[in-house]
Amino acid sequence: MQVFSKLKQSNYQITIISIVLATILALWKPHVLIEGLQRGCLYAVIALPMALILGIVGIINLAHGDFMMLGAYFAYFLNVHLGTDPLVAIFPALLAFFLIGIASYRAIIKYVLSSPELNQLLLTFGLAMVIEQLANLLWTSRPIKLPLRYVSASATIGSFTFGTFEFVYVGAAIIVLAGLLLFLKHTSTGQAALAVGQNPRGAKLVGINVDRTYLFIFSLSIALVGSIGAIFMTRHSIFPLVGAPFTMKSFCLIAMAGIGNLMGILWCSLILGIAENFVLSFRGYAGWADILFFALIVLVIIIRSRQRQVK
Amino acid sequence: MKSSRYLVYIGVLIILLTLPFYTGVYLLNVMDIILIYLALALSWDMLLRSGQISFGMAGLFGVGGYAAALIHLNAGVSPLLSIALGGLAAGFLACLIGMAVLQLRGMYFAIVTLALAEIFRVVIRNLPDLTGGPEGTILPSAIFSGNSTKTYWLVLTVAAVSVIASEIFRRTRIHFALTSIRNDEIVAKSSGISVFKYLVFIFAVTSAIQGITGGAYAHIYGFVSPEGSFSLDFTLLPIAMTLLGGMHSTWGPVVGALLLGVVSEFLKLKIPYGHLLVYGIIIVITILFFPQGIVGTIGQRLKKNHVERLAS
Numbered sequence: 018m019q020v021f022s023k024l025k026q027s028n029y030q031i032t033i034i035s036i037v038l039a040t041i042l043a044l045w046k047p048h049v050l051i052e053g054l055q056r057g058c059l060y061a062v063i064a065l066p067m068a069l070i071l072g073i074v075g076i077i078n079l080a081h082g083d084f085m086m087l088g089a090y091f092a093y094f095l096n097v098h099l100g101t102d103p104l105v106a107i108f109p110a111l112l113a114f115f116l117i118g119i120a121s122y123r124a125i126i127k128y129v130l131s132s133p134e135l136n137q138l139l140l141t142f143g144l145a146m147v148i149e150q151l152a153n154l155l156w157t158s159r160p161i162k163l164p165l166r167y168v169s170a171s172a173t174i175g176s177f178t179f180g181t182f183e184f185v186y187v188g189a190a191i192i193v194l195a196g197l198l199l200f201l202k203h204t205s206t207g208q209a210a211l212a213v214g215q216n217p218r219g220a221k222l223v224g225i226n227v228d229r230t231y232l233f234i235f236s237l238s239i240a241l242v243g244s245i246g247a248i249f250m251t252r253h254s255i256f257p258l259v260g261a262p263f264t265m266k267s268f269c270l271i272a273m274a275g276i277g278n279l280m281g282i283l284w285c286s287l288i289l290g291i292a293e294n295f296v297l298s299f300r301g302y303a304g305w306a307d308i309l310f311f312a313l314i315v316l317v318i319i320i321r322s323r324q325r326q327v328k
Numbered sequence: 329m330k331s332s333r334y335l336v337y338i339g340v341l342i343i344l345l346t347l348p349f350y351t352g353v354y355l356l357n358v359m360d361i362i363l364i365y366l367a368l369a370l371s372w373d374m375l376l377r378s379g380q381i382s383f384g385m386a387g388l389f390g391v392g393g394y395a396a397a398l399i400h401l402n403a404g405v406s407p408l409l410s411i412a413l414g415g416l417a418a419g420f421l422a423c424l425i426g427m428a429v430l431q432l433r434g435m436y437f438a439i440v441t442l443a444l445a446e447i448f449r450v451v452i453r454n455l456p457d458l459t460g461g462p463e464g465t466i467l468p469s470a471i472f473s474g475n476s477t478k479t480y481w482l483v484l485t486v487a488a489v490s491v492i493a494s495e496i497f498r499r500t501r502i503h504f505a506l507t508s509i510r511n512d513e514i515v516a517k518s519s520g521i522s523v524f525k526y527l528v529f530i531f532a533v534t535s536a537i538q539g540i541t542g543g544a545y546a547h548i549y550g551f552v553s554p555e556g557s558f559s560l561d562f563t564l565l566p567i568a569m570t571l572l573g574g575m576h577s578t579w580g581p582v583v584g585a586l587l588l589g590v591v592s593e594f595l596k597l598k599i600p601y602g603h604l605l606v607y608g609i610i611i612v613i614t615i616l617f618f619p620q621g622i623v624g625t626i627g628q629r630l631k632k633n634h635v636e637r638l639a640s
Contacts, residue, residue, distance in 0.1 A: 077435060125612065125616065128616055129615065132619065134435060135376075136615050136619055138381070138438070139567065139571055139611060140611070140612060140616070143607075143609070143610075143611030143612040143615065144608070145608070146564070146604055146605070146607060146608030146611065147605060147608035149604075150604045150605035150608060151602075151605060153601060153602060153605075154599075154602040154605065158601075269439065272435075272436065272439055304450070304453060305450070307446070307450045308447055308450040308451065308454075311446045311447045311450075312443075312447060314439065314443050315429075315440050315443050315447070318429075318432060318436050318440055319440075322431055322432050
């Protein structure tokens with residue numbers, strides 16, 4: 018975690034430039050800024066648990082978005098059968114997905130921890146396929162959506178109207194990020210997890226139970242992403258493949274921010290969310306918004322590799 | 329021992345060549361699909377032998393398909409030549425990309441190839457004047473006017489080309505270069521192997537094979553579309569096949585493609601909406617229990633038996 022050192026050496030110029038850019042954007046296209054903020058926070062809140070697994074357990078979980086999809090269906094069925102509001106369903110989802118995380122770690126993930134990277138990638142990829150197809154078989158590919166009245170809440174400033182419900186993503190992103198940072202910095206379990214992430218052998222030598230740490234971090238991440246599914250499904254319609262693109266995007270964000278840089282994920286998500294909305298706001302060019310993500314990720318990875326070579 | 333092995337090869341070849349004379353159209357169509365996936369699986373494995381994982385197969389497959397279709401439509405080139413040109417286009421594109429990104433390793437290379445494949449798809453979808461946009465482009469007629477026997481021979485040729493390429497790569501010094509890059513890049517470099525050049529070369533060759541396969545696919549079905557030609561299936565299924573059969577060999581991907589191809593055709597009839605579920609389960613089980621794949625596991629067994637027999 019280089020979060021704090023990053024903050025110290027943070028570049029004042031960059032801060033000033035981004036503030037100026039944001040002000041210009043706020044005056045010119047205010048909805049781009051607001052919607053970009055909301056969308057970016059959604060990306061961030063999904064990417065953070067994945068970064069936790071990648072940083073500490075060291076596994077790229079390609080089934081990440083699919084656990085979110087399962088969480089969304091979980092909230093949907095709670096609502097249909099028990100009438101639970103999806104935002105309340107976050108808490109049972111946390112518990113349920115913690116257990117699911119434990120089960121998948123014990124049954125599958127544990128056995129590939131020391132395998133080559135490719136095997137881990139392919140394994141979680143196979144897992145993603147199983148989850149998606151199982152969902153497809155059980156619930157069909159028909160998109161479903163709950164008719165919730167409060168999600169279309171909006172506010173008006175002057176002549177400019179925007180949706181306020183989506184700020185729940187901003188709240189969720191802040192809570193998850195702050196919670197994770199506090200957990201990693203100020204609890205003994207979190208410190209142990211960081212140590213394991215840096216050097217599993219060394220951690221074992223000083224008496225940390227590495228296996229249990231892996232289990233806990235993996236399950237925690239799955240629990241987080243599952244409960245995010247419950248928030249996600251309030252505003253979006255859900256179908257078995259809804260989570261898959263988020264796996265990709267989360268991974269891209271982590272690669273951009275650098276592994277272990279949780280704060281950076283939030284910034285990268287915001288930049289991407291705003292940039293995507295910026296392109297979307299031009300009529301006739303909306304189709305190009307999808308490319309932004311991938312173009313940026315390719316650029317960032319190549320530039321970073323060049324920098325490393327020069328060093 | 330050696331001559332009997334060649335007899336088996338020739339026998340299999342004759343059976344494959346004469347297949348159209350004693351089977352129906354349905355089986356030939358199934359074989360077409362299996363052989364297309366076989367060529368893709370082999371080309372993926374060829375790059376994997378250098379330790380590089382590409383997730384961009386569908387991208388180059390789609391580029392090859394689009395290039396072949398557009399060259400055929402706009403320049404009036406004959407379908408067969410346009411398929412070759414499509415492969416060339418994909419190979420050339422891969423060469424350029426490779427020069428830019430092949431200093432990346434492991435998951436960074438994988439993610440960049442995946443992103444590039446998505447970029448190709450989005451670009452093609454957003455150029456409606458040239459490519460027909462999201463609806464795709466329909467060719468005036470399928471290749472050989474849809475004659476299934478000739479189509480089968482075409483696909484068989486494509487598959488044979490990839491098998492031969494793979495065998496060439498296994499039997500020449502390229503094999504040693506790639507294997508040493510995979511095992512330890514620093515050692516490879518210090519023994520005088522030009523790592524970057526080899527990687528660009530192999531990436532271009534495998535991409536050209538993927539492009540040719542894509543071109544053949546486009547001409548067989550007479551149709552290209554962003555979602556169809558760049559479907560993630562063309563990345564994922566060949567990977568599953570290679571994995572099941574066994575990596576780093578010619579016969580692994582071949583066995584895997586034949587096995588999974590037949591199984592999936594059967595499953596499509598039984599569970600039309602969930603046949604990929606079985607794919608996923610196969611991947612998970614293979615990784616957990618036979619990380620060497622079928623051919624690798626059997627090969628190890630045989631070697632062990634042989635050693636035991638020598639010892640006793």
